[in-house]
Amino acid sequence: MIKTLGGRRLSRTSSHKKATLRALVTSLLLHEKIKTTVAKAKELRRVADRIITQAKKGDHHLVRRTIQDKVVFRKLIEVIAPRYTERHGGFTQIFRLERRRGDNSEVSLIRLVS
DSSP, X not given: OOOOSSSOOXXXXXXXXXXXXXXXXHHHHHHSEEEEEHHHHHXXXXXXXXXXXXXXXXXXHHHHHHOOOHHHHHHIIIIIHHHTTTOOSOOEEEEEEEEOTTTOOEEEEEEEOO
């Protein structure tokens, strides 16, 4: 499960933050890159790295609590986790792109490292 003790609040309640991060990490693992704000990307990096590490260790029951989509779960176990067997961390990269026109917030691209 996603722990919400530390980190950024993202102007949400703890349950809303947990749901947002769960959806973001599911999208990231499915598409392997997504565009989001810098603050959300920095929080997402923490969650995604922990999920991939747990999948590498074989803690599938812990991963399944967060990743509830069967297709994404299977992709994580069969494709993504074996890709990072030699890597000890840092599975994501954040690239700052531009400022969003509507509210001037910084937008970034977060992707899985090849």
